Amino acid sequence: MSGAAGTDHAPLPAAPAPTGDLAADAAALARHTAHGERLLALLPPRPNRTAAESSHAARIHDSCRAARHAFLARHAEAVYDALTASRAVRPRLAELAAEAAVRFPGLVPDAAQLAEERSRIQAHKEGREIDQGIFFGALFRSPSAGAHLIETMLHPAPDSAAHLAEFRRANRLELPTVLLERRGEAAHVTFRNGHCLNAEDNRLIADLETAVDVTLLDDRVRVGVLRGGPVTHPRHAGKRIFSAGINLKELRSGAISFVDFLLCRELGYINKMARGLFSDSAHDTEEGGGWSSHAPGRRSVTKPWVGVVDSFAIGGGMQLLLVLDRVIAEEGAFLSLPAADEGIVPGLGNLRLTRLTGARTARQIILSGRRIHTHEPEAALLCDEIVPTAQLDEATERAVRDLAGPAVAANRAMLTLAEEPVDLLRAYLAEFAVVQARRIYSPDVLAKTERHWNRSARSRSDERPAGGGGTEREPA
Template sequence: MPQMLNVSPAEQGVRLINLHRPDVLNALNTELLGELAAALAAIEQDPDTRVVVLTGSRKAFAAGADINEMAERDLVGILNDPRVAHWQNISAFSKPLIAAVNGFALGGGCELVMHADIIIAGEDAKFGQPEINLGIMPGAGGTQRLLRAVGKSLAMQMVLSGVAIDARHAERAGLVSEVTQPELTVERAIALARLIAQKAPLALRLAKEALLKAQDTDLASGLRFERHAFTVLAGTQDRKEGIAAFQEKRPAHFTGQ
């Protein structure tokens, strides 16, 4: 079976992962999701990789789930769907994950984008959850993450109508952080990733966890977690290095200790 994922070596703390099923606009079948989950699990253990950029092609980040594969599954097949575990493993990735999106990010593709921590979009990007047109609904976090990202009204509009929004609309709604020229999308995402990769790894991990916690818990619980994480970082060598570098007016060299 051909490889459906291209993973670059770590460079300046950053790896680039390319979805690669060009004949079907990177439709997310079980094998592709499994390869992505396995790649992220391996990168989790790689100290040389601090940030990951995930992208597709200029035409499509991912146009959705693999409909042909989906059509073969009945109710029992859906209940036993191995993709559920792959989605959970992707969601559990603890290092910063940046999505660089050009073209279509629809259905499962939009859901995969929303697993990223930061989304950089080309001006030609389209985001949508068109599952309703197939008589179904999003099933990999589309209703839950989208509502948290863009609010109730727009999420309802996108999911119930199946109509996609463009990159500028997505930016205004808070789904993406930046919009760039399509030919610069990956370049901008890598530049941002390299900037983030210079920061203290343990601080990045706990800051990401605290920010995600804000989506899932009440304010008081979130504040308790934030303070606990802040206190834990007080015992790290990177904190000492960061303060010393600031006082000595030099760049900090963080090691993740």
């Protein structure tokens, strides 16, 4: 049957109404979504569809997503308990979604569907990560399941213990996009994604979580320091840059993962910097690590963090500053959250920025794309010190000394508890998961990434002798 014929006489029945019985409702969901998949298979691939075929595909997805929403509204906690053995095990985000695809067919995309999506550029995908957003949004909406999942993601990543042993031997850990070095009581985390102005991609997110884990687990370290390394981009070769935010080239090419990037960065290394790390490791001590009681039978380690902003902190780079305890910026640097231009949600920036800047300035930054330059009065709301380039190292060392005191870790943990209770974070994540998943597939975002790709392609052509680059937004 041709795709055109399929659009004429193959409507998807209404989404089934849940009865309250988990097994029966899961079976009904599986039947409904399987029928939807059969109808989608009659259509051409997304880039080859006519307007009518695209509308038909959208109706199929809408019906299946309505069924998923309805199912999870009744069964989110039961599903989570089934996937976690009644919360006796702690699968991370990707593992949880993979198990959900097996245990509850049709609830989230399975491995084959995700592999097919990864082979396409963003604009040519079906948008199956939207279904992952619905799934995680429902879990976070549950006070018990959501809090448990947030806590799970505060545990060390699987490979962190091996990297900790290496760091303890050498006082240095080289990861593909991050360098971690111990200097006295500080662990210096240097971004090394220099070809793209230290923009964030899947690899950098994973490496940063490892670096943060190791920093928090090493009982010789009292303070973490974040700084961007020198870049190789032709326009800025050799200059230190903090971060250009999300790598828009990778987003356009379909290489930015909703789970491993957009959710994992918020619940992984950023939340660990804000809230600390849960660990059962016996060698960690209160004297070395800033331990604080979190709940009966559990302990968490938290440490203060310093950020050193060279040149600019754009998008995700600026978001990082909102959880740090001391921000030192280079004279002439600027900060921005270009959410209005990109069309996506700037992580947890919407939750955290207002606390620092007030509502008016936060709206100017997020809704209108206002940049905050270090010479402006508002810079003092986001930066603790603004110094000449030559004084950045000295100011960093001074900040480390100031924050290395034994009471600092406990007090900053109490500040986080007061400023951002876990229930507030959970409620934000419940909406963020759904909205962000839809945003990365919205027509305006796809059009903007395509325009950026075309501009970058022209730029790369003009600057080809100097090497690679042009993979992200560049400041004007």
